[in-house]
Amino acid sequence: MRFHFRSLESRIVTLFLLLIVAVQVAGLLLIQRGIDSNARASISVELGNGAKVFRRLLEQNAQSLRFGARLLARDTAFVAAIGNNDESDRATIESALANSGRRIKATASMLVSAERKITATTSESQSAGLEKLVMSMLDQAEASDGANGIAMVDRYPYQVVVMPVKAPIVIGYIVMTFPIDGQLAGEMQSVSGLHTSILTRDRQGGLLPVASTFPAPVIAALTHSIETMPARLDASFDVTVQDARYSVRQLLLGEDAGQAVSVLLVRSIDEAIAEYARLERWLLGLAVAGILISAAASVFTAKRIAQPLTLLADTAKRLERGDYKGQIEFKREDEIGALAQAFDSMRDGIAKREQEIRRLAYWDTLTGLPNRAQFVLHLNDSIAEARKRETPVFVLMMDLDRFKHVNDVMGHSFGDALLRQVAGRLQVQLANRRNTSAQVARLGGDEFVVLLPDTTLEQAQVIAREVLTALETPLSLDEQMVDIGAGLGIAGYPLHGDNAESLLSAAEVAMYTAKQRNDGAVVYDAAIDKSSEQSLSLLTELRNAVERNEFRLFVQPKIMLGSGKAVGAEALVRWVHPERGNVFPDQFIPFAEQTGFIRVLTRWVMEQSAVLCRQLAAQDIKLKISVNLSTRDLMDQDLPVKFAELLARHELEPSAFCLEITESAIMDDPVRAQNTLERLHGMGMELSIDDFGTGYSSLAYLKRLPVDELKIDKSFVLNMENDIGDSKIVRSTIDLGHNMGLRVVAEGIESEAVWRLLARMGCDQGQGYFMSRPMPAEQLAGWLEKWQPPGAPAVVAESTLAE
Structure with missing residues (x-):
């Protein structure tokens, strides 16, 4: 199928396709924007819930530690051993600390005396690193029957629980630590589905990944990306790592001596919108299918609209060429069918009107004779034929005498009837001469003209006398006899002119001369025109006289x-x-x-x-x-x-x-x-x-x-x-x-x-x-x-x- 860019069919198809594509693209953009917004909102909710879950996990671990420490703090033998304050009971205290720690999976356990000194520990290295933080928590533990916090030892984070030992007054403090490591991160991922990474930040701001559910290369790249960004705690932000997009929320867990520990809760954006992406692909496929179907429908509709119009345009071109015979062959019940029917009616109407116009343009409505325009065509054709055959052509032009007086006295209706009788008499007179193909026409008013092809001057003069004789016979009209004559001029080709206008002009000059002289038929003579030339010269001289001030x-x-x-x-x-x-x-x-x-x-x-x-x-x-x-x-x-x-x-x-x-x-x-x-x-x-x-x-x-x-x-x-x-x-x-x-x-x-x-x-x-x-x-x-x-x-x- 070929489309012309400026054709109606192509414009309809283009318009429909543009509208459909615009609607589909707008819909896809809105859906995509809605999907992205919904995905972002869902991810934000997940990260917010994840933060709550992670804090809940920490709280559960703290409660587990406090529970274990509380059991040990209320153990009678352990309390008695602390109360004896005997060196022989030291081994008993350390063994109890170790056994209790193993039960609750604590990495280190220690005993702080009432004098706030570490008297027993299961890990000397951790005890040294935790001493300052522990000492700061003793008052809170004594007041609240236990305290917990976050500590950093060698850049690794620990959850610390301090529980007072009372008998009934405080005689010491049990301290237990729990590592914040991969186990906690794994539990977090299993509970929330979020990737969890535990980071520590040193005093210089450097980040160290402690544990993560990501592979090492990914957490390293993620850590590097976060290091180059401004710190945004408890707020979601996006990062791109290894061509993968992630939404990240960083939670500060605690600080210790200028060092901080935080957790990264990470949700893969690509994974979050994977289902939405599949939906988008489905929608895109549906949109493309809709566009293709709509394109086919628009092409079909455009052809339904444009093809009949093309046929109508072809019909209009035929009308322009004057061909009114072509029929409009398609039938439809819609508006285009109505247009085609109206067009067909217009074609018939134009054909009839043009036929009438041609009749009015070339035929005299009063007498039914050819008019001046038609006579000029016939005369030119006769001259062309005479030129080929080298034969003469003559024209007789006549103007009725006293016709104006008849019109004034008897009225225009009587005058019209008189003209019809004159036309009929001329036709009968010329029809009686079987050896001539003369044609009669009415030039206008009371002027008639006769075309005499292949006729000599002598023959034309004879015919002219016969015509004048016929016109001199009185006419009977409405029970009245009317005497009417005519002045008649004769001119011929090639004697007096070589075209229709020159012959008619010469015949007219001769006709008016005949009326002036009252001398029957007058043959054109160039001498007759001298007075006309003088008149023309006089008009020019008059105009010059004004300009020359004469x-x-x-x-x-x-x-x-x-x-x-x-x-x-x-x-x-x-x-x-x-x-x-x-x-x-x-x-x-x-x-x-x-x-x-x-x-x-x-x-x-x-x-x-x-x-x-x-x-x-x-x-x-x-x-x-x-x-x-x-x-x-x-x-x-x-x-x-x-x-x-x-x-x-x-x-x-x-x-x-x-x-x-x-x-x-x-x-x-x-x-x-x-x-x-x-x-x-x-x-x-x-x-x-x-x-x-x-x-x-x-x-x-x-x-x-x-x-x-x-x-x-x-x-x-x-x-x-x-x-x-x-x-x-x-x-x-x-x-x-x-x-x-x-x-x-x-x-x-x-x-x-x-x-x-x-x-x-x-x-x-x-x-x-x-x-x-x-x-x-x-x-x-x-x-x-x-x-x-x-x-x-x-x-x-x-x-x-x-x-």
């Missing part, structure tokens, strides 16, 4: 018609091209509005107008500057914020500006336009409807707009002196504006007669060539100094104007 601000004064006072000026933009010279606004303003560049121009005009306001204010000239806003400006919801920043930067009041908006700009999107205008008006800016009367605005809607001014379009003003119709329109507009509480401004005043006529009608302000043509902004201050209004026009009553 625009100039012009203004046209606005005059009060009643007093002749100049109260404002309309800001206009002029383009001084380095090669073309002066470019008139009609040549670039409409294009700027189409491309969205008008927003850049509006910001430029506002900036320059703000600078002009600051300059005029510095000369104590107060004029309201009017700036034109386009449709795209009104659609910019951030326009009020931009104006606020400009006013703050130039320290100007909003009342310094009047913003002019055309009716058509407002009506393109009335809701958004009204929202923008209300925010601008709320800032304090005045608003004016420019070119009033030329648009299609609703008066009911206009009355809700926050405007302050109406500007009558110059087309009504220029000829009003001679055209009674224009004059009536102007008068009605003035009355309408005043009734709505608005200021009325007339554009296009080119004569004093028109000035006076407008003044009689009550028009508030005017501008035109009669007062001044548009001039560079820097000349405005000079013009104001020289301006002389014409004679005051006659002002008649409202009743007269009504006539």
Whole structure:
């Protein structure tokens, strides 16, 4: 079995094994620690009990000696012999001492007189060595009816018993000694199971092993180890001798003239924990067996978990490659089985959704025709095939006429039904031509396209005429007849392009040309694209003009018609091209509005107008500057914020500006336009409807707009002196504006007669060539100094104007 280190299976096995090993090791450590602690506690108890047992043995020996001495001390003949104090009884005394000592296994017996002198002994050498200790014990023996102690003779320890002889007063003392030797050590080991060693320490601190249950090499090494350690009496400590560990307790038995005798009670640690060690080995074996069994179980469990997941991962990879046919073959009743079932359901769901997505991505849901993406694929395939076979491929692109009007009048549902009928008519028309493998697609909106593989230009033109003829036949829909035509463009490979995008682009250019010319089907010609190239060049030049400061601000004064006072000026933009010279606004303003560049121009005009306001204010000239806003400006919801920043930067009041908006700009999107205008008006800016009367605005809607001014379009003003119709329109507009509480401004005043006529009608302000043509902004201050209004026009009553 192979494991990948980063695989789920190996991680599960590793995790389980780590947990199991950690638990087993922790358990073993705890058990081992418990065993060691229990063994130490047991050894300590054994050594403590051993100390008690050894002291009990010594006490028993002392009692045995005292008993023997007491029997002799109460022997009548022995007491009489001592009492006679006759030299002839000395042999009797010594014989009694010897016999009594042999009975109790004493090594030496002696008699001390009442005068505290040794008068008889069975061992002169021991008597000499014991004399000092014995003499120190006589008082205690007399007081307590006997005394015992420990004595050292030639570095060997003895247990000494002193018993007074009374008749009835003390007439002497019997002294008996018992060796502390191997016999006592052996008895101790047989009773307690502890190794026992008897040691003596001389005045220099050297230790001498007197007797031991250990072999000589072991007791010698043990003695040496203890000599190098600080003295620890009546306390347990560990030593290691010849790779064996022992727990030792040293008992001080007694001291004599600077010498000491002690006993070592020793318990082998290895022997004490031998049973525990066997238990540990069993536990270790069980732990290893448990780990092996757990490892096998974890491997089995990991495979049970990981293998289905691996199968699911393989299924996911097949799904990623787009293969939705593979079935998940294993069945389980657990959570993984539920996951597999859910995964299988997901596979079916993804397959169905991808099929639907492909349908939506490549097919038009309304007509059932291929969409643009699918058509491009077909076109590229056809071009590739045509390249191999060196045959042409043509594309017919058509855009329906008057479809927007049908949508607006009849509604979108009617328009959708119309598109479906057009698609069906195109399919029927092309299906009737059995010698062509034409394909129809809907590009979007009311645009359709036809792919004509292996078709000549002449054949494509014939098919195009047939299609247009079929579309010109009125359509019957919801009991209504609808006349609809189309503009159709033709482009082909390799004549007009070598890929799908270039062919579609060429066909589109030809199609729009056909709609403009109203000329049926138009074959693409490179000359048609020149206007597009010029437009592109114009956009680039406009952008460069801003960077190169080629625009100039012009203004046209606005005059009060009643007093002749100049109260404002309309800001206009002029383009001084380095090669073309002066470019008139009609040549670039409409294009700027189409491309969205008008927003850049509006910001430029506002900036320059703000600078002009600051300059005029510095000369104590107060004029309201009017700036034109386009449709795209009104659609910019951030326009009020931009104006606020400009006013703050130039320290100007909003009342310094009047913003002019055309009716058509407002009506393109009335809701958004009204929202923008209300925010601008709320800032304090005045608003004016420019070119009033030329648009299609609703008066009911206009009355809700926050405007302050109406500007009558110059087309009504220029000829009003001679055209009674224009004059009536102007008068009605003035009355309408005043009734709505608005200021009325007339554009296009080119004569004093028109000035006076407008003044009689009550028009508030005017501008035109009669007062001044548009001039560079820097000349405005000079013009104001020289301006002389014409004679005051006659002002008649409202009743007269009504006539």
